[in-house]
Amino acid sequence: MAVLILPVIGVWFLWKNTAFVRDANRLAALLDAEGGLPVDELERLPSGRVDRDSADAVFARRKAETEDAPDDWRSWFRLAVAYHDARDTPRARKAMQRAITLHRAAR
Incomplete structure (x- = not known):
């Protein structure tokens, strides 16, 4: 039974992740066409990694922007990027999913 179910789960997982990325x-x-993509304003360490304090400062601005406009998919998209820059992948993914859901609802 597991031999039949595991490939189905694998295909489902791949399909969900591919749809998310798409x-x-x-x-x-869309955000690029509007000129609203976040600009990379993060300071970097000599190693090339993002400076944590810089990422935290940008994150605070993005969070405030999202709190001011909680129904705007654009602010959630930028918040997702800020979470990613702060190396918080689970929250980045949730914020991006929220942006996708809000965009679908707005259509």
């Missing part, structure tokens, strides 16, 4: 890329293209 939708996130679509939003990025």
